[in-house]
Amino acid sequence: MEDEEAAAVLKAVGRQIKLWRESAGLRQAELGTAIGYSEEMVSSVERGRRVPKPDFLDKADEVLGAGGKLTSMKEDVEKARYPKKVRDLAKLEEEAVDLGAYAGHHIHGLLQTPEYARALYAMRRPAFTEEEIDRYVSARMARKAVFDRVPRPLLTFVQEEVTLRRPLGGRMVLRQQLEHLLEIGRLRHVEIQVMPTNREDHAGMAGSLRLLKLRDGKTLGHLEAQLHSRLVSDPREVQILEMRYGMIRAQALTPCESLAFIKKVMGEET
Numbered sequence: 001m002e003d004e005e006a007a008a009v010l011k012a013v014g015r016q017i018k019l020w021r022e023s024a025g026l027r028q029a030e031l032g033t034a035i036g037y038s039e040e041m042v043s044s045v046e047r048g049r050r051v052p053k054p055d056f057l058d059k060a061d062e063v064l065g066a067g068g069k070l071t072s073m074k075e076d077v078e079k080a081r082y083p084k085k086v087r088d089l090a091k092l093e094e095e096a097v098d099l100g101a102y103a104g105h106h107i108h109g110l111l112q113t114p115e116y117a118r119a120l121y122a123m124r125r126p127a128f129t130e131e132e133i134d135r136y137v138s139a140r141m142a143r144k145a146v147f148d149r150v151p152r153p154l155l156t157f158v159q160e161e162v163t164l165r166r167p168l169g170g171r172m173v174l175r176q177q178l179e180h181l182l183e184i185g186r187l188r189h190v191e192i193q194v195m196p197t198n199r200e201d202h203a204g205m206a207g208s209l210r211l212l213k214l215r216d217g218k219t220l221g222h223l224e225a226q227l228h229s230r231l232v233s234d235p236r237e238v239q240i241l242e243m244r245y246g247m248i249r250a251q252a253l254t255p256c257e258s259l260a261f262i263k264k265v266m267g268e269e270t
Helices: 004-023 028-035 039-046 054-064 071-081 084-095 114-122 130-148 161-165 171-185 235-251 255-269
Strands: 096-103 154-160 190-195 209-214 219-225 228-232
Touching: 004 039, 004 054, 004 071, 004 084, 028 039, 028 054, 054 071, 071 130, 084 096, 084 130, 084 209, 084 219, 096 235, 114 130, 114 171, 154 161, 154 235, 161 190, 161 255, 171 190, 171 255, 190 235, 190 255, 209 235, 219 235, 228 235
Parallel strands: 096 154, 154 190
Antiparallel strands: 096 209, 209 219, 219 228
16 A cells, blocks of 8 residues: 555554454454355455455455444545545545646546546556556546536536547547547636647646635645646745636636537547
8 A cells, every 4th residue: 555544544444344354253264255255355455555446345344244344434444545645635635615727738627527537547657556547547536527517616627639639449439538628617606718739829738727715814835747646835826826727717718619629639539
């Protein structure tokens, strides 16, 4: 595990499973056979070294007669699967009343379909395992809960034109992604804008950025570059990011023009 918080959750869950198994008088191999998992998997889960899937917990709860106590841990376990930086960012997004983002290389994470996100993670080098890809995709999709939160936050995005045309994952994945953008862009609390490639003046040449205005009135920035991501809290630096994002939005197509532009790109892709 990459952080102590997640490791502590998995160890606690593993101890509970072990206690219930021993109380039922079963060996690890016997429990594995009963729930359809290997002895090695049961052992790894009990030691907190593997993340049990929801199906594992549901079946173990039933076989061991835990009365829902193991099943109730699914939410905590699911969160522990997510990388720490993803969990930390999700917490900030839950506190945001206004979230703005400019994306220059690919569709922003909060706007991605599962297929598009999977294609992105499959391209990572060094290569991720299938389990790691599943973990990251699940974490990214879980963050999309911000769209359904009440009261609704204001969510604004500026996408470079090239991100609408780059066929990551293949043409069908791209088409589904563009359809998803149109669907999300029609929500009243969401505004998606496109930055055309032919713009001669562009305030976003320094790279992608994200701004989060929190309930307590504080504004934070978030930057990602290759192997590092950084939270920006210095008011002077945040002010610069706000200025740049405001200029980026002013230089981009309007939300209405942008949805029409996305439709146009979709027509060109057929």
